[in-house]
Amino acid sequence: MLRDKNLVCVGDFERYGESILPKNALDYYRSGAGDEFTLALNRDAFRRLRIRPRIMRDVSCRDQSTTVLGTKVAMPIGIAPTAMQRMAHPDGECGNARAVGAMGGVFILSTLSTSSIEEVGAAAPNTVKWFQLYIYNDRDVTRKLVKRAEQTNFRALVLTVDAPVFGIRIADIRNKFTLPPHLSLANFEGIKATGVKSESDSGINEYVKKLFDQSVTWDDVRWLKSITQLPLILKGILTADDAAIAAGLGVAAILVSNHGARQVDFTPASIEVLPEIVKAVNGQCEVYLDGGIRQGTDVFKALALGAKMVFMGRPALWGLACGGEDGVKSILSIIKNELDSVMGLTGCATLEDIKKEMVVHESHYSHL
């Protein structure tokens, strides 16, 4: 069926997915904060980077495998945590987790998932899974999520640090975004499970405002480290200063991200800040990136600039919308294949061969 549609690049999945999703879900998935300047910038910033291929190197055996947090993965590409994936397709988080596992990548499950930690654990036992955390006013909520993730064999915790409140997304306000009644936030019960609804605003924003803790500080990072053995990743850092603090506190990794441009409009693109963050952490922890990854060249650029792994948010949702688990698998194969092509054509047989000097900003070429 997917083959029939002749979907051959991620853009094809985006267009087709957007044509079939219901408006409430589509807008929630698609939109960014405010004017969506940074939403566009997340893509444009990649277009401003040039790739400098090297030639005459033996690229007959190309290998995308690497390790993250000590775990071997078959490709440097994972799926970022996005809330409420079953609005896209019944396969939802379980399908996503299975698909990326099959391709040898990493799956990050959102706190606000429509399938529970345990459901996903059971559906995709062999996938490398990490759990994304929000900190609720009631710390016990968070503590319990951590324990359940540990027990279900998730291998790391991803604390999202850019979301004390949720950004203003115009389309969701216009739609008075509400989680469809047949779905719930599956990790919870009661109001925490069904409270994403609104008659006057964005239901998700009201939910967050009511339940998330807006007073979290670096102390909470220390607290979190104290209650678990899982490695801790901070997701949503955009400045060298914060990266240095995080590295100093001994986090395992930083996931450079502007939350898919959904929080504050006019933040830099994540790829724009990657270099300063890589420099700031200076090897003390691993660095990953999400935001605007749509094709092999994007992955190549992020790796060249120092990311060890990249994650995609929306593309996995389009994959689900177009074909459930199979759709996600198609998208991942496309990108993996594109990365393989770029590697072959730039003289890189392994990820280590992708060097910083192979990617330059377009301004590099503005002087003769």
Added chain:
Amino acid sequence: MLRDKNLVCVGDFERYGESILPKNALDYYRSGAGDEFTLALNRDAFRRLRIRPRIMRDVSCRDQSTTVLGTKVAMPIGIAPTAMQRMAHPDGECGNARAVGAMGGVFILSTLSTSSIEEVGAAAPNTVKWFQLYIYNDRDVTRKLVKRAEQTNFRALVLTVDAPVFGIRIADIRNKFTLPPHLSLANFEGIKATGVKSESDSGINEYVKKLFDQSVTWDDVRWLKSITQLPLILKGILTADDAAIAAGLGVAAILVSNHGARQVDFTPASIEVLPEIVKAVNGQCEVYLDGGIRQGTDVFKALALGAKMVFMGRPALWGLACGGEDGVKSILSIIKNELDSVMGLTGCATLEDIKKEMVVHESHYSHL
């Protein structure tokens, strides 16, 4: 009624307001000088600034209050002086003054208002009000306006220094702009009240050419200071040199402005010159900004670059057009709420937390 229209951002008010205003008024409100290059630039220049959010700071109690000229205000946002507001809605200047007062901001009344100083004073006794001055050929006219403003409890004078003549606004010339006959310039009598009409050109330009003094110099600033105890603000400075002169003369504040791009086309955007002016005055007086403020991120950027307060001109007119006083209140709540969101998401609990290094020009990211 406003709720029905689902107007959720300033752009919505702009679009709806422009759809219902009569052409004569719409063009007068909307237009800028010449090709309207700077009119667009006033917006675009904001889009070229990036916001760098800090994380893990306690933002559970956010506070937008500040002081201007020693007076406490609930938010750093006011309404800029715009002429002839009753063309937009019968509520006019009175409605505007009440609305911004209710939100805890500042109202600046134009000399060329369609409600008088006294009417506005009576309608909005508790609003922090400033009076904007033009200098007429007949100095007595100006002197009397100053006295009336003092007596009506206005707290400062805003001398507009960028308007010895009025700029060439093509649409007004095409329309032969004329103040509708049921309105008059309410601070005056006779020709000074009813003289905004033309059969061959822009009526307001002819009015200004006839009655305003084109020979004003820095001496007139000294003169004005000598006839009043009210603090004096200069509105319309665009260079560090003039800012330094003004600060040296002991003005209370500078309102950085290009008059909404209505005077000379191709001036820089006001946000572009803000940094050099803040640097030039070096704390000797307060600095404010108007021009292109349309959303919370704009306010944030201006504050980060050193403005203590920002003002909006056209948005208040759209607010009036869409819903009179209520419309203005809606717009102000939207922006205040947006600023609250940006503050929460950048780690700023108070306005003091908004630091210069949190805003950078996009060119900051053009080198890897």
Added chain:
Amino acid sequence: MLRDKNLVCVGDFERYGESILPKNALDYYRSGAGDEFTLALNRDAFRRLRIRPRIMRDVSCRDQSTTVLGTKVAMPIGIAPTAMQRMAHPDGECGNARAVGAMGGVFILSTLSTSSIEEVGAAAPNTVKWFQLYIYNDRDVTRKLVKRAEQTNFRALVLTVDAPVFGIRIADIRNKFTLPPHLSLANFEGIKATGVKSESDSGINEYVKKLFDQSVTWDDVRWLKSITQLPLILKGILTADDAAIAAGLGVAAILVSNHGARQVDFTPASIEVLPEIVKAVNGQCEVYLDGGIRQGTDVFKALALGAKMVFMGRPALWGLACGGEDGVKSILSIIKNELDSVMGLTGCATLEDIKKEMVVHESHYSHL
């Protein structure tokens, strides 16, 4: 009649003029070389320059008068030489010369005019007139033109140095551009008068290729100086190096120009090279500019960057097309009035007050 059309800026004349001109003439007037990149750039380059207004200066008496080559003129604006003006309107060169004379500017008559030196001299005896020269293979032709210009009271010679051949203008080739049969090149007889026709290419290009001397060098400048007492202006210099040579040879002035972008595409805009040329001649001779002047702010920018005078080519043709001599006068009044407005709003009572630091490139504002 012109008033009826409500033509209030040069763009209005352009649009209306282009709607009524026959295609053959329209394309000849409008077009530039090649892709017309530089044609657009001549305008765009002005848009990249910002004006920095100074305030609180007495601008009650504004004066645009200046001197060129020792002659007093009422405004720093003249009409550039353009060929075959009677295609636009029967008033042609004579109407143009009268119109600009009435406004106190300078008229430059093209060698390739459709009214003769003597006709123009008789029609506009009081206008300051200069004569533009091309050097024909037959030097006697040029020598005779010089003598006739001297005898008819033209005050300077303008040698066009950027046209050993004519540029490739696609539209003229498609049209096989031919001078309408009721017109001729009025300064000549025989083939030199009627030879602008073609059945396979651009008629004007074939004319030039056949008759102009492609071997002219700086020696010909010396020769020209030796045969006349008239001051010599070189039109078409685009580099500091050539400007220095010209100044060294004692020319009276340089007219910075890329021939209205009609010769080589991708040359810089004339306003782009003005600063380096002003610097190179270092006061040894006067410097003027043409290319893309369409409004008062353009004139202001060119003067700020060191031009003593500016010239317009196409606008005079649109003026003619829209209303003959009256149309040209309207256009000139519009621009003069616009310049007056800019001067008033930037604190400049005289042309001397327009300082270099009042104009900056937009990149000036790309760092905070």
Added chain:
Amino acid sequence: MLRDKNLVCVGDFERYGESILPKNALDYYRSGAGDEFTLALNRDAFRRLRIRPRIMRDVSCRDQSTTVLGTKVAMPIGIAPTAMQRMAHPDGECGNARAVGAMGGVFILSTLSTSSIEEVGAAAPNTVKWFQLYIYNDRDVTRKLVKRAEQTNFRALVLTVDAPVFGIRIADIRNKFTLPPHLSLANFEGIKATGVKSESDSGINEYVKKLFDQSVTWDDVRWLKSITQLPLILKGILTADDAAIAAGLGVAAILVSNHGARQVDFTPASIEVLPEIVKAVNGQCEVYLDGGIRQGTDVFKALALGAKMVFMGRPALWGLACGGEDGVKSILSIIKNELDSVMGLTGCATLEDIKKEMVVHESHYSHL
């Protein structure tokens, strides 16, 4: 017939050619890798370069002749190797070779041609011909091609070094690109001749993947030099580093190229990297360029920046499509004539007069 169509610039041929080619061929010819960012950039990068004309130089005798690898050619323009030219027109490679020979340029025959080395040799005996090589897994294949080229009087070998695999061209994948059955890769027999077909992907990519050697290194350059006396040109170098290696190995020339933007998207434009490569080889070998050459100004810019010769790929295909051999000849005359015009208008009588300082990047003009 061509005259009827009034095709007067390369863009005309492109538009007309694209209107008549069948989709399968059109897409194969037209498309670039990925998003086709670099495809557009190959053109845009030329638009960012300005030409600085010099004046008053004797340009009455203009001469485009030069030498390449010691051979005299009448113009610095050749035809780049493109595969399968007979899809455009039955004249195919033979017509192309004849046309460029007639104009005095150079023809490079692709390995993947639809006419054989011998056919082209016989059809265009007097044309300066070079042979482009791909290295097959089976080295004997390559060795035989070299021998045949030598025997057929080809004067140089052009080893394409940017194609261990072929880039991902979306349109070809959608079309499942297949060589039309009446054509074959004429230099081969069996599967190597007819294997460009696919039912699931791009047929040419599958062909290349199967048959080309992905393990070639600089050693293979040494090997190639060891098996032939013909001068060796490396085609597809984009960095100074690789250029220096190549020059060090004693290649005769480097053809700077990104393969018409068909391999990795987001590589720099070839004209962007030309200066660094010219600098790196420092005269040790000749440097040529292809990619985006469409008009005389492009040739001028490439020569100014140090290329001794330029090549065009797609334009020759459009020429073929529009009129076979004659169409190609028309295109070449147009460009030659355009170059002649630029030379005349910049004071360059010979190619040696085209100096580096005559071309600058637009950023040269962004400071006053």
